[in-house]
Amino acid sequence: MNRPIERALISVSDKEGIVEFAKALSDKGIELISTGGTSALLKDAGLPVKDVSDITNFPEMMDGRIKTLHPSVHGGLLAMRDNPAHKKAQDEHGIQNIDLLVVNLYPFEETIAKGADFETAIENIDIGGPAMIRAAAKNHDGVTVLVDRDDYQPLLDELSNNDGMVSASFRKFAAQKAYARTANYDAAISNWFAGALEIEAPKWVSISGELSQTMRYGENPHQKAAFYTTGDKRPGVATAEQVQGKELSYNNLNDTDAAIELVAEFDPAISPAVAIIKHANPCGVALGESIEDAYKKALRCDPVSAFGGIVALNQPLTEDAAQLITETFTEVVVAPDATDGAKAVLSSKKNVRLLLTHSLPSPAAPGHMAKILSGGFLLQGRDNGIVEQLDLKVVTERQPSEQEMADLKIAFKICKHVKSNAIIYVKDGASVGIGAGQMSRVDSSRIAAWKADEAAKTAGLSQSLAIGSVVASDAFFPFADGLLTAAEAGATAIIQPGGSMRDDEVIEAANKAGLAMVMTGMRHFRH
Numbered sequence: 001m002n003r004p005i006e007r008a009l010i011s012v013s014d015k016e017g018i019v020e021f022a023k024a025l026s027d028k029g030i031e032l033i034s035t036g037g038t039s040a041l042l043k044d045a046g047l048p049v050k051d052v053s054d055i056t057n058f059p060e061m062m063d064g065r066i067k068t069l070h071p072s073v074h075g076g077l078l079a080m081r082d083n084p085a086h087k088k089a090q091d092e093h094g095i096q097n098i099d100l101l102v103v104n105l106y107p108f109e110e111t112i113a114k115g116a117d118f119e120t121a122i123e124n125i126d127i128g129g130p131a132m133i134r135a136a137a138k139n140h141d142g143v144t145v146l147v148d149r150d151d152y153q154p155l156l157d158e159l160s161n162n163d164g165m166v167s168a169s170f171r172k173f174a175a176q177k178a179y180a181r182t183a184n185y186d187a188a189i190s191n192w193f194a195g196a197l198e199i200e201a202p203k204w205v206s207i208s209g210e211l212s213q214t215m216r217y218g219e220n221p222h223q224k225a226a227f228y229t230t231g232d233k234r235p236g237v238a239t240a241e242q243v244q245g246k247e248l249s250y251n252n253l254n255d256t257d258a259a260i261e262l263v264a265e266f267d268p269a270i271s272p273a274v275a276i277i278k279h280a281n282p283c284g285v286a287l288g289e290s291i292e293d294a295y296k297k298a299l300r301c302d303p304v305s306a307f308g309g310i311v312a313l314n315q316p317l318t319e320d321a322a323q324l325i326t327e328t329f330t331e332v333v334v335a336p337d338a339t340d341g342a343k344a345v346l347s348s349k350k351n352v353r354l355l356l357t358h359s360l361p362s363p364a365a366p367g368h369m370a371k372i373l374s375g376g377f378l379l380q381g382r383d384n385g386i387v388e389q390l391d392l393k394v395v396t397e398r399q400p401s402e403q404e405m406a407d408l409k410i411a412f413k414i415c416k417h418v419k420s421n422a423i424i425y426v427k428d429g430a431s432v433g434i435g436a437g438q439m440s441r442v443d444s445s446r447i448a449a450w451k452a453d454e455a456a457k458t459a460g461l462s463q464s465l466a467i468g469s470v471v472a473s474d475a476f477f478p479f480a481d482g483l484l485t486a487a488e489a490g491a492t493a494i495i496q497p498g499g500s501m502r503d504d505e506v507i508e509a510a511n512k513a514g515l516a517m518v519m520t521g522m523r524h525f526r527h
Helices: 018-027 036-044 052-056 071-078 084-093 108-113 118-123 128-138 149-161 168-196 250-263 291-301 319-325 340-347 402-415 441-458 481-489 503-512
Strands: 007-012 031-034 049-051 100-104 144-146 210-215 225-229 241-244 273-278 281-287 309-313 330-335 353-356 368-373 376-381 423-427 430-435 470-473 493-496 516-519
Touching: 007 018, 007 036, 007 071, 007 128, 018 031, 018 036, 018 100, 018 149, 031 036, 031 052, 036 049, 049 052, 052 071, 071 084, 071 128, 100 128, 108 118, 108 168, 118 168, 128 144, 128 168, 144 149, 144 168, 149 168, 225 250, 241 340, 250 273, 250 281, 250 309, 250 330, 273 291, 281 291, 281 402, 291 309, 291 319, 291 430, 291 441, 319 330, 319 340, 402 423, 402 430, 402 470, 402 493, 402 516, 423 441, 423 481, 430 441, 441 470, 441 481, 470 481, 481 503, 503 516
Parallel strands: 007 031, 007 100, 031 049, 100 144, 309 330, 330 353, 470 493, 493 516
Antiparallel strands: 210 225, 241 353, 273 281, 273 309, 281 430, 368 376, 423 430, 423 470
């Protein structure tokens, strides 16, 4: 049934739009009650407002920690409107109904995002707000609760369309949103607390987010999907600015995230780098003398698969690079920035999305990755392992040359971002063959070699690009066959984690083939 609003309690941290909203309520004859800074703001605007202390007959104290935790407040929110016993208790204790609660919470998420210390974070945990929200949401049969300023106008519309009353459907909608907000808020606090205490696996853990975009569909048209942000302010897809292009799809976002995370492995102060991604796997990655040179080399690795792919750059997009990119159909271009000339070039391609991250995510930054299972989920730290020079161990008789070692490091960075089993051939700072996601490491090696052969044919070369290359494997070679397949393709040096029971056999095979081999001691499975 519809319910009238006669009294409203307003207590907001984010005060944007609240004066205009409160005035509209007051103009409809609704009595206003408020707290602290919100009350002062509304009074300064000339609105008739009662302080909470006027209805509780109890002063705010303890730096505002105690102000709304009182029976006059919670009784007004929780009293069931059609329950005679509740009405009798209200009359006996002078508790009046509160029909509308408008609350947004202390800015805890924003506080920790700014790197606040422990004590400051604790002081930004709201207590009274969540308690009131939960009370009002539970009693949504008689109370309307708003936790989002986006709902101010819809509520005013409800009142206008229902003769000053609110429909049951709107109250239920608002209650669901209220509980979702407090759940999200508590998740942020508990997850931050666990991190601050360095608890790796808390007994209870929550994953929460805020809706950023509702999508037409997910990976496939029959799947519903939406994009949520977690409050992580690291540079990346979730915080990127979309300069142009149509709405991003589920697959666009997934692939773009993979692209920017990969290209961020390469320091822009050292060398320009470009990654081209298709279905979350790289089909070409390269360093170059310029961003244009890097793009050409990345495209050469697999120009066929690059069609309809994602292009990520670790340096600003230039006009010349934009012109090159538009020669191949591209879904998304993501870069730290773009010149005006580059923006002008892409503006002629209305379907190309241009995303600017304004900086790059750190490959070493902490974070978590979740995978949903039937009846649960897996949670792990993100793969932020970095192999340093001191970690590298040459295990063969032949030492890699300086160029081979440089290419080996590049190849191992790339394989971290390729679906397992992953094999990557690199030559002169560019991938020349990539084998991804095969059940057999030998098959990945064969596919990568075949890709190198095809790329050479497309480029009009007389021999495979794999000849004279180096090869990286994301995990150890359990047998020598995968290594020998790479050698047959023309690779001269190998980088792999090591750790197999048959490492000695693999090393012996490498020595017999005249290969140089480096072990890293770190595996990079990606499923």
